[in-house]
Amino acid sequence: MYLIKSPLLLKWYYPSLLWNKSRTEKVIYLTFDDGPIPNVTDFVLKTLKVFNAKATFFCIGDNIVKHPEVFERVKTDGHAIGNHTFNHLKGWTTDDETYLENMLKCQELTQSNLFRPPYGRIKKSQVRSLKSLVWTLDSYSKLQTPNSKLKNSNSQLKIVMWDVLSGDFDINLSPEKCYRNVIKHTENGSIIVFHDSLKAFDRLEYALPRVLAYFTEKGFTFATL
Template identity: 70%
Template sequence: MYLVKSPFLLKWYYPSLTWNKTRKEKVIYLTFDDGPIPDVTPFVLKTLKDFNAKATFFCIGDNIRKHPDIFKQLKEEGHQVGNHTFNHLKGWKTEDKTYLENFKMCQELTQTNLFRPPYGRIKKSQIKLIQLAISNCQFPVQTANAKLQIVMWDVITGDFDLNLSPEECYRNAIKHTTSGSIVVFHDSLKAFDRLEYALPRFLQYFTDKGFSFLTL
């Protein structure tokens, strides 16, 4: 069960998390979860390049370990990377110490101040532990004194949903996206049929409306 548009209640319950950016500029923040994956992530990179778009990739540490060349490529092409845990752990069902260690394993590879909890599910106790670890410089980050930013979204396309048609995925995305939206796609094999259809059409639609696509 998921909602394409993040509800106000969730934003109220987790006020310290980033759900969207300023609505005053015609900018969209595309994000991709679960890569890097052969064929899929390179498709995303090529499509972004076709539209002169930049994005943020929330990477699974184990996939970085398996596919370091693709991870290197997305950074070299000017995209941002974020931590998505090493093994795609669901915070609600994971003991805090285990979650923190899994975050750390991915952080060693990403060295970023951006984090997205898999499934968008994280305990407040886990948020505090991770933020404290970053502020105490226990984990490496690219920028000195960087504050951890836990990034959620206000639009999730549903590209992972096998019951959703590619056209429905595309319609989900364009219906709910507006200025400052943080939009979630997935560079995963499961999502590829819908991603391959929806992403270039999404980029074309909003490019024609004068939007830019930037990293977080």
Template identity: 70%
Template sequence: MYLVKSPLLLKWFYSALIWNKSRSKKIVYLTFDDGPIPNVTDFVLNTLKSFEAKATFFCIGDNITKHPEVFANVKNAGHAIGNHTFNHLKGWKTNDETYIANFLQCQQLTQSNLFRPPYGRIKKSQIKKLRTVYTAQSANLNPQTTNANLQIIMWDVISYDFDARLSPEKCYQNVIRNTKNGSIIVFHDSLKAFDRLQYALPKTLKYLSEKGYQFGTL
């Protein structure tokens, strides 16, 4: 059983996190997790460019250090950058101190007010501590900052492109059948997802463009 749409109970329990944006505007928010890596992220960038679409990339710090030129390409193309921890840690199975340190290690590279917990799994204690350390860090770097709040981004539609058991067509249908105004949609710029991403992403962009959607950054 695949929960393509985020359950209402989960949204209620983690109501302080961001699951979608305004439902009043015909804008959707494509997001890409786990990059940047050569070839796959390059494919995403080229595909987005062909549709004049912007997106948000939640980057793993370790991949940034390994592929700085690909990371630079993402930024230079005008897309938004988010923190996805340095080593793709699962919050439920990681102690808070290790999790926060891993976030900060990635934060040195991303310098972003956007964070997505890998696997969507994070403890409430980690949420509280992340916000505290982010606010303190922002104040130290720039006491006049107006961007001192960390936005923890979840999603309301996920393609499941990382699951090799699903067909590329199924991943595409997962997205277009569940997307509506303000949806935050998850794809992955990873090797594991590439076979399904190559098929689903261009078709998704074409379908949503024809339906009159704009593509925003978070």
């Protein structure tokens, strides 16, 4: 059971999380979770390039380690990188210390101030812990990462959610319905979730180029977060 459009109640309960961007500009923010992996992420990159679109990729650390060449292609193409934990941990069923350590392990690879909790499930205590971090080498040293070479951004972490969920991960959803989910619910400033994963590929392959074509024709642009 999942909601395509994020409800106002959820946004109210987690007000410090980023759900959407400005509603005044015709800009859409495509995001891709769970990569990078060969073939699927490559398909996404090629499709985005056709439409001169930029996106944000929330990467799993373990996949970065396994497929560093795909990760480099994402960065080379000018897309933004986000942290999606090292092992795709579900915050609701993970203790805070383990969750933070797993996120920081991925952070060594992504070096990003963007974070998306897997499944969109995160405890308020985990939000507080993550928000309290200062993205400097000193703060990582205190968290027992003495060999860190992370960039000093001095900016607070942005925990990114979404206001439109494509449903591409749902194997019971038709590719056409996945496309319609996005078309129906997207508006100015929407943050949309797709997945560059094998599980989602059948629906992603159908929906992504059609979504890009539809909104490009309507004068929207696609930007990074």
